[in-house]
Amino acid sequence: MRDNIKGGALTETCFLILLSVYEPNHGYGIKKFISKETNGRLDLGAGTLYGALNTLLKKKWIMPYDNDEDSRKHRFIITEEGKQVVEKELMRLNEVLELAIKVTGGNKNHKNSF
Amino acid sequence: MAKRGFRLVKTSRLSYVFESCEPSKFEYRVEFAGEKSYKELKKYCDFLNSMGYKTFFKNLNLNYSIGKVKWRPWSGKFASTSGSFNKELIILEKMNDGTPFEMHTDLDDIIGYYRNIRNMYAIVSLLLIILAAVNQSYLLNITEIKGWVNILILLLCIVFLVLVFLYTKIVYGYVKQKNIYE
Numbered sequence: 001m002r003d004n005i006k007g008g009a010l011t012e013t014c015f016l017i018l019l020s021v022y023e024p025n026h027g028y029g030i031k032k033f034i035s036k037e038t039n040g041r042l043d044l045g046a047g048t049l050y051g052a053l054n055t056l057l058k059k060k061w062i063m064p065y066d067n068d069e070d071s072r073k074h075r076f077i078i079t080e081e082g083k084q085v086v087e088k089e090l091m092r093l094n095e096v097l098e099l100a101i102k103v104t105g106g107n108k109n110h111k112n113s114f
Numbered sequence: 115m116a117k118r119g120f121r122l123v124k125t126s127r128l129s130y131v132f133e134s135c136e137p138s139k140f141e142y143r144v145e146f147a148g149e150k151s152y153k154e155l156k157k158y159c160d161f162l163n164s165m166g167y168k169t170f171f172k173n174l175n176l177n178y179s180i181g182k183v184k185w186r187p188w189s190g191k192f193a194s195t196s197g198s199f200n201k202e203l204i205i206l207e208k209m210n211d212g213t214p215f216e217m218h219t220d221l222d223d224i225i226g227y228y229r230n231i232r233n234m235y236a237i238v239s240l241l242l243i244i245l246a247a248v249n250q251s252y253l254l255n256i257t258e259i260k261g262w263v264n265i266l267i268l269l270l271c272i273v274f275l276v277l278v279f280l281y282t283k284i285v286y287g288y289v290k291q292k293n294i295y296e
Contacts, residue, residue: 011220011222013219013220027164027165028164028165031165043213043214043216043219044219044220045216045219045223046161046167046206046217047145047218047227048217048218048219048220048223050161051220051223052223074161
């Protein structure tokens with residue numbers, strides 16, 4: 001987690017986990033969400049996911065989401081601070097994307113044009 | 115064993131018990147968890163179980179004891195007979211359904227994981243060297259048998275140092291990748 005160094009870029013794993021808990025989600029759901037949304041490119045390892053979730057919990061960017069029905073599957077949800085971090089990262093990604101499109105003349109496969 | 119159609123049913127200090135099943139129906143991975151306290155181990159296994167993996171514990175060393183407590187310098191935590199003794203390894207089982215079964219996919223995570231193992235062996239080597247040095251310093255007035263003990267200690271130390279070197283190589287390989295990839 002490097003949020004004070006290298007211009008504040010989040011690792012892809014952390015950013016995607018944050019995105020996957022805008023709605024309450026548990027470990028398995030997070031893994032499936034990320035795998036589906038990246039078309040199988042990013043298949044998180046259970047060890048990596050566990051470590052990242054603990055780090056995000058410590059930073060208070062996500063928090064446990066209490067669920068009475070099934071206490072075995074602990075769910076998580078993003079916090080306000082976590083949302084701010086995501087917005088900041090989104091701005092950084094846009095900035096980098098615009099620069100890359102400007103320099104390379106655009107991406108023929110790019111679905112959304114800015 | 116999994117390819118030959120055996121499924122792990124139970125582990126104990128000295129043995130593994132299997133039952134027959136379809137060949138390659140299940141896949142297994144082994145994870146080192148010797149640096150975790152008993153509470154952390156339980157939390158981790160609960161998480162792994164909720165992800166759909168079946169977990170087994172396995173010992174790294176043979177330990178028979180009642181009420182023994184040991185301090186593990188590489189994690190700064192205590193391990194005890196009723197706690198994390200004989201649970202240094204976690205064996206994970208997953209149904210073989212074609213999906214990937216990597217435990218660690220993030221470079222930072224992989225580096226941390228191997229560094230942990232490397233540090234454990236490094237501390238063991240250091241303790242053995244200290245042991246040999248202390249032993250040596252009392253050697254002067256005692257019979258030559260102790261001299262042989264020192265040589266054995268140092269030979270054991272060399273084994274661990276080789277492991278330290280191998281794991282350092284692995285870690286270094288991943289650290290170099292970090293220069294380019296995340």
